[in-house]
Amino acid sequence: MLRQMEKVGLQYLQPDGTLTPEGEVAWKPIERPLKIEFYKWMRKIRLFDQRAVILQRQGRIGTYAPLQGQEAAQVGSALALNREDWIFPSYREHGVAMIAGMPLKQILLYWMGRVEGCRPPEGVKLFPPAVPIATQIPHAAGAAWASKLKGEPSVAVAYFGDGATSEGDFHEGLNFAGVFRLPVIFFCQNNQYAISVPFSRQTATETVAEKAAAYAIRGVRVDGNDVLAVYTVMNEAVERARTGEGATLIEAVTYRHGAHTTADDAGRYREQEEAREWVELRDPLTRYRKLLEAEGLWSEAEERDWEACCKQEIEEAVRAAESAEAPPASHLFAHVFADLPPSLVRQREPLLRQEEEK
Template sequence: MLGQLETTYVQYLSPEGKLSVAGHAVWNQLSAEMKISFYRWMSFVRMFDRRSVILQRQGRIGTYAALEGQEAAQVGSALALSKEDWIFPSYREHGVAMIAGMPLSQIFLYWMGRVEGCKPPEGVRLLPPSVPIATQIPHAVGAAWASKLKKETSVAVAYFGDGATSEGDFHEACNFAGVFRVPAILFCQNNGYAISVPFSRQSASPTVAEKAKAYNFPGIRVDGNDVLAVYDVMKQAIERARAGEGPTLIEAVTYRKGPHTTADDATRYRPASEVEEWVKHKDPLTRYTRLLKAEGLLSDAEEREWEAECKAQIDSAIKEAESSVPAPPEHLFAHVYAKLTPNELRQQQQLRKRGGRR
């Protein structure tokens, strides 16, 4: 169980697509539908991500935070959650948002700067992406605490990067989570860099997972590019939380293939040899596709068919988002303060005098 796996590195599927003994045990418990679902979501998320980068370069969306390379961490963890669970994402969890039930067109609207992209459909317990680093982690712990007080079975998960563990919000959240034993999962996607700062310059602790020891709850380190290991570790953490055993800190060790955002130049701080190692030899989708094909669950023709279907869905979502009625200029003021300050009132009046032109 997780309580016995502190700082252990969990990996079931090798970069070559080979299952370990423990991996075989997990694999054999999964339905064929679930096995295919992992692949379909990871490939769909990757195609969405690549298309989004192109849209940004074309000036059709704003600055974009790419996630390619982190598909297994997001898909494996999100598929372990249920509709009753609360999700508190950072700005890179587009894959998690899709699985939770956020329409693709609304995710595009978010990156177009539209407030509609922050509001999930009824019944989808997904909070808006948090751009300030680590602020969503105490919120998730608060939601988990509320769930415990109300004797509900829902858990709350906070998604964040390794840079967030250098913020006070992370440690305050861990402290509250440990003291009150709340049903929270703190899910760190450690991609090695807080923008341009490597993890070795952020923390004297060699791992994120071991930080949980200070707060007296389990911390576990998992290969974030192994979708099976991520799913299994997340599933165990959820079971612990629902059973009243408290929080878990999960460190999914992964890597973003590209820059921090489309406004960043990662070649200035990441050595080419490091990037090549992760991109060519540790890719999460490549290793899982190898496994499916070896098991006879995926053919080249089926792979092409799914890619065509993904493209059609993404094209349709882009068309829907871009055909939305333009946001009125007043939206600049509608979601900032409950009551506008004198400065904002003055700006609003100036905008109206100009006929709504920005």
């Protein structure tokens, strides 16, 4: 049913908003509410992302990693998961975190440097964002191994970028998953650049997905800007994992519209014409909205109402995060060592005395 497309992989929804013949087959059984939910989540995530960039420029949050352009990859994959599944994100999966159940306030607190932003609500199996590249990959493999040993139906998912495939953790995690036939999904958002390093300098292979063969696991390359194709591929990977068929490596071919982070200038290493093609001609929201409108599932009025609703929710989260009680200075010494070394104990003592005097 899936079709191999040159460069971007499996594609159901074309950039002009029309379905391929295989896409029409995949589209029909999806219930109307889910079809609309795909778009609502993508639009909400983009609005949040744009607001977060402004907050950073205003000095109200710290350095931020934008995800604009990668909404389809995150929404399509996250909506295929259940609440019982474990998620191991990198620093760019704010969209996945929202769908998993992380409140917007918590996401903002994370980018304000607050430890509260790493603590999901009860029942949300979302690990803190991994800033060191690829370290979350073996973590996901370990969680999957635990689930298998305990006879639990949960699946573990590691999200990472193309740059992570150059790290040893990538090899170790996939090798372990292949040997022990683990219920884990390795989801690579190949957005073409690891900061300023293009994909062609990460690997001599043409794709990430083909690397799966070295570990005897399944590899799939999918158009990461096609939410329908991503959802279908992820569903298949989840089903394989739950039924004991082992791991899957998914390469979602996408493109970040902006910089690597707000501390980066993508114009220094990306060609303007390349960026224009991806941003203007392959945008995941534009193509999917065209499909919804053609199917009579979305209108301009619904767009305005949803945007207003999302903006209100986002602003409420901003106010809640900014009004959160400031943490004590002694938190600088918490959450790293179980037992502080003597040098840090000495440094912490003056702060503790100051806090007691307040």
